[in-house]
Amino acid sequence: MKEAFGLEDINQLPIAFDIAWYEQKAVAVLLALLSLGFKNIRLGPTLPAFLSPNVAKVIVDTFGLQPISNPDDDVKAIIG
Secondary structure, eight states: OTTTTTOSSGGGSSOOOEEEOOSTHHHHHHHHHHHTTOOOOEEESSOOTTSOHHHHHHHHHHHOOEEOOOHHHHHHHHHO
16 A cells, blocks of 8 residues: 555555454454554553563554553544
8 A cells, every 4th residue: 555655654654553452363463563564553451461561662662552541532642
C-alpha cells in the first residue's frame, strides 16, 4: 500500500491499530505489524505478560507502543 500511494514510510498511511489483548492470535498480529515497521500501535488492556521489562521498553521506545485506556479516549486519540 505504501508504494501504491507513493509514500516513503508505511506510517504515513492513514491507518490506526488499537488491539484489545484478549486472545493468543493478537501476538501474531502484533509481531506482524512490528515486522512491517508499523509504529504507534495501541495495545491493551495491559502489555503481554511474556514481555520482560527490558523488551517492553525497547518495543515502546522503538515502535511507540502505547496502552489503551477507554473507548472514548482511544477513539479521540486515533482520529486526532
